Amino acid sequence: MADLSDSVRDYPFRQRHLLGLEEYSRDDILYILEQAKYFREILDRPVPKVPTLRDKTIVNLFYENSTRTRLSFELAQKRMGADVVNFSASSSSTKKGESLKDTIRTISSMKIDMVVVRHESPGVSQFLTRQVEAAIINAGDGAHEHPTQALLDMFTMQQIYPDLTGKKVAIIGDIAFSRVVRSNVLGLKKLGAEVTLCGPKTLMPAYVDSLGADVSWDLEEVLGWCDIAMALRIQLERQGSKVNMIPSLREYHQMFGIRMEHLEKYPDFTVMHPGPVNRGVELQGAVVDSDRSVILNQVTNGVAVRMAILYLLSGGKRE
Numbered sequence: 574m575a576d577l578s579d580s581v582r583d584y585p586f587r588q589r590h591l592l593g594l595e596e597y598s599r600d601d602i603l604y605i606l607e608q609a610k611y612f613r614e615i616l617d618r619p620v621p622k623v624p625t626l627r628d629k630t631i632v633n634l635f636y637e638n639s640t641r642t643r644l645s646f647e648l649a650q651k652r653m654g655a656d657v658v659n660f661s662a663s664s665s666s667t668k669k670g671e672s673l674k675d676t677i678r679t680i681s682s683m684k685i686d687m688v689v690v691r692h693e694s695p696g697v698s699q700f701l702t703r704q705v706e707a708a709i710i711n712a713g714d715g716a717h718e719h720p721t722q723a724l725l726d727m728f729t730m731q732q733i734y735p736d737l738t739g740k741k742v743a744i745i746g747d748i749a750f751s752r753v754v755r756s757n758v759l760g761l762k763k764l765g766a767e768v769t770l771c772g773p774k775t776l777m778p779a780y781v782d783s784l785g786a787d788v789s790w791d792l793e794e795v796l797g798w799c800d801i802a803m804a805l806r807i808q809l810e811r812q813g814s815k816v817n818m819i820p821s822l823r824e825y826h827q828m829f830g831i832r833m834e835h836l837e838k839y840p841d842f843t844v845m846h847p848g849p850v851n852r853g854v855e856l857q858g859a860v861v862d863s864d865r866s867v868i869l870n871q872v873t874n875g876v877a878v879r880m881a882i883l884y885l886l887s888g889g890k891r892e
């Protein structure tokens with residue numbers, strides 16, 4: 574059974590919430606990833622359960638659609654013995670006009686220890702920290718941050734390259750409207766990786782220089798350079814009235830889609846994607862299913878990484 578070395582066990586993790594990776598140090602991130610190794614091994618046991626959160630009640634507050642994040646948080650919570658309540662905006666009193674503030678105060682009155690929140694507005698998780706005592710975990714807020722996704726992405730990269738220092742990561746696609754890219758750049762830079770962002774100029778944010786990553790408009794150039802190629806979905810739901818950011822999805826695939834011909838020409842890079850994938854747009858279907866893709870590993874690792882975060886933010890007492 575995996576256990577933690579004394580140095581890791583003694584790290585003074587002092588974070589109370591997970592709002593984004595901007596507030597987390599390199600050591601905080603490495604500590605979470607180290608803890609996640611322990612929980613990843615638990616998932617492979619015949620009975621993949623621990624009673625770590627058996628006295629905790631957690632609400633999953635989802636105002637936006639989700640498959641991976643929502644299910645993996647719920648699975649992580651149940652694997653750890655927590656009482657779990659799921660809130661979906663589409664079937665709640667939000668539809669009758671109840672505000673977010675009143676909703677969270679109502680839920681908090683039921684003695685909740687932790688809140689996992691996804692919302693279309695940047696900053697909602699920060700707002701909730703001022704409304705309730707519970708620990709808040711950001712499961713994606715608009716185009717701001719998606720910190721648990723970036724942590725599971727870095728965990729998956731570490732399975733290939735245990736030390737990410739100097740590793741070359743290309744993030745390709747809709748940079749402007751992606752929260753995954755922001756959390757990944759923040760986290761990867763703290764771990765010493767080199768990051769290049771690649772996509773159409775219309776999908777590159779005005780503030781791209783402030784992210785601290787290089788920029789390229791040339792897919793072939795970055796695929797020849799990188800160790801990891803992370804493709805991103807075109808976030809049509811966040812582009813709002815800004816239509817025609819790309820001429821067509823077909824043309825986008827021709828310019829920025831990763832295809833089998835790229836895997837053959839550049840034999841070294843690994844393919845990642847946070848999901849959901851639009852096959853035939855950012856990735857050719859055969860690329861998703863190829864042995865160069867670790868997309869399903871990302872999903873499995875997401876449960877372990879979220880177990881580690883829940884454990885640490887609940888006070889870090891393992892049974």
Ligand code: CP
Pocket residue numbers: 638639640641642643713719722847848849
């Ligand atoms: N990667 C991700 O956040 O996926 P979901 O929207 O399905 O949760």
